[in-house]
Amino acid sequence: MYTMTTTTVERLVRSAQELLWERGYVGTSPKVLLERAGVGQGSMYHHFTGKADLAAAAIERSAAELREASDASLSGQGSPVARLRRYLLARREVLRGCRIGRLAYDPEVVADHTLRAPVKDTFDWLLRRLGEVVEEAQQAGELPATLDVRSTAATIVAVVQGGYVMARATGSSKSFSAAIDGLISLLEGSHPGGGTSSGPA
Amino acid sequence: MYTMTTTTVERLVRSAQELLWERGYVGTSPKVLLERAGVGQGSMYHHFTGKADLAAAAIERSAAELREASDASLSGQGSPVARLRRYLLARREVLRGCRIGRLAYDPEVVADHTLRAPVKDTFDWLLRRLGEVVEEAQQAGELPATLDVRSTAATIVAVVQGGYVMARATGSSKSFSAAIDGLISLLEGSHPGGGTSSGPA
DNA sequence: GTCTATAGTGTGATAGAC
DNA sequence: GTCTATCACACTATAGAC
Numbered sequence: 001m002y003t004m005t006t007t008t009v010e011r012l013v014r015s016a017q018e019l020l021w022e023r024g025y026v027g028t029s030p031k032v033l034l035e036r037a038g039v040g041q042g043s044m045y046h047h048f049t050g051k052a053d054l055a056a057a058a059i060e061r062s063a064a065e066l067r068e069a070s071d072a073s074l075s076g077q078g079s080p081v082a083r084l085r086r087y088l089l090a091r092r093e094v095l096r097g098c099r100i101g102r103l104a105y106d107p108e109v110v111a112d113h114t115l116r117a118p119v120k121d122t123f124d125w126l127l128r129r130l131g132e133v134v135e136e137a138q139q140a141g142e143l144p145a146t147l148d149v150r151s152t153a154a155t156i157v158a159v160v161q162g163g164y165v166m167a168r169a170t171g172s173s174k175s176f177s178a179a180i181d182g183l184i185s186l187l188e189g190s191h192p193g194g195g196t197s198s199g200p201a
Numbered sequence: 202m203y204t205m206t207t208t209t210v211e212r213l214v215r216s217a218q219e220l221l222w223e224r225g226y227v228g229t230s231p232k233v234l235l236e237r238a239g240v241g242q243g244s245m246y247h248h249f250t251g252k253a254d255l256a257a258a259a260i261e262r263s264a265a266e267l268r269e270a271s272d273a274s275l276s277g278q279g280s281p282v283a284r285l286r287r288y289l290l291a292r293r294e295v296l297r298g299c300r301i302g303r304l305a306y307d308p309e310v311v312a313d314h315t316l317r318a319p320v321k322d323t324f325d326w327l328l329r330r331l332g333e334v335v336e337e338a339q340q341a342g343e344l345p346a347t348l349d350v351r352s353t354a355a356t357i358v359a360v361v362q363g364g365y366v367m368a369r370a371t372g373s374s375k376s377f378s379a380a381i382d383g384l385i386s387l388l389e390g391s392h393p394g395g396g397t398s399s400g401p402a
Numbered sequence: 403g404t405c406t407a408t409a410g411t412g413t414g415a416t417a418g419a420c
Numbered sequence: 421g422t423c424t425a426t427c428a429c430a431c432t433a434t435a436g437a438c
Contacts, residue, residue: 155383162359
């Protein structure tokens with residue numbers, strides 16, 4: 001499935017990332033994974049101790065990729081609220097769901113500390129990072145100082161994660177977009193300045 | 202696991218409901234399900250055509266229960282915004298996640314129309330019902346008429362669903378509560394009347 | 403209507419040739 | 421370092437006794 005110049009380990013990890021995203025940990029079998037990677041079983045057990053070990057490597061890679069993509073939206077140029085909008089309106093493969101968030105519903109990921117840690121760390125990081133931007137927005141007068149920073153950050157994360165769940169349940173990305181739009185309206189409506197005049201874009 | 206006066210079909214459906222909630226469809230095997238129900242394999246294949254058929258009955262029952270519980274919060278006495286608060290602050294087994302929402306991340310539920318339909322229908326119903334209450338709130342002057350009804354309803358559903366995901370990922374119900382609190386603050390902050398005086402109790 | 407026995411396939415891991 | 425062969429066990433379903 002990948003080019004011949006790609007290493008075996010690389011093919012294994014990428015296949016695991018894809019299948020964990022599509023089917024989760026309990027829904028992914030070594031057989032299907034190896035077929036997708038185009039390698040034999042021996043290679044996997046040479047480089048990893050087993051399914052869980054390979055999954056851990058794949059989850060850690062996906063977590064790092066997600067952090068990088070999120071930080072690209074939340075950092076850099078633009079006012080704090082403009083960066084929050086950029087994060088919320090970033091292009092996403094909505095119907096595939098969140099590759100990290102979906103693992104929170106996988107019983108074996110939640111039960112295994114090694115598999116769960118990168119999932120927890122990703123959410124802890126995202127909540128902290130969004131909290132920083134919310135706080136910047138308050139200091140810039142773009143959001144009311146009365147909003148609790150941590151609660152507001154949690155609401156933002158929840159809308160994105162819940163948007164994915166709704167979209168997959170209804171089979172349409174429209175419910176995702178609606179949830180994001182609703183949140184943006186609420187954030188804009190809470191401007192200290194009041195009215196509808198100071199949209200951040 | 203259930204009393205002897207419970208019928209075999211009842212025990213099968215309840216066990217399936219529990220396991221689908223805990224482990225999803227791909228993570229649930231007939232063997233474990235039958236052990237929990239305390240019945241033999243023959244009974245299950247007498248009353249149902251197989252795992253998928255039993256799962257369909259269990260999902261439909263869970264969907265009906267969820268609708269009933271949600272409507273109990275959203276209907277009845279109280280102002281529209283008070284009912285929204287009651288819905289958002291209802292007691293929930295947060296760390297178990299949403300028994301219907303979690304199925305949106307199950308690849309075989311999403312792929313099978315019979316399994317997926319009750320999941321989709323539940324979200325469609327909830328979005329519609331929340332939309333009605335949001336509209337009532339606008340007519341009562343509790344929420345600004347500028348808010349889009351469907352978007353606001355989608356945001357409310359998303360915060361609950363995303364709150365579950367965060368809580369399971371972080372291992373703490375605090376992130377769920379924070380997301381709910383953040384949403385309530387945003388809804389209150391968007392009061393047409395403006396300030397902080399008119400909280401709905 | 404319930405049970406146990408059995409079947410065929412897949413799972414996750416190991417052994418050992420090359 | 422990669423492969424195929426093989427293992428013990430679990431999965432989902434069927435058969436047939438009671």
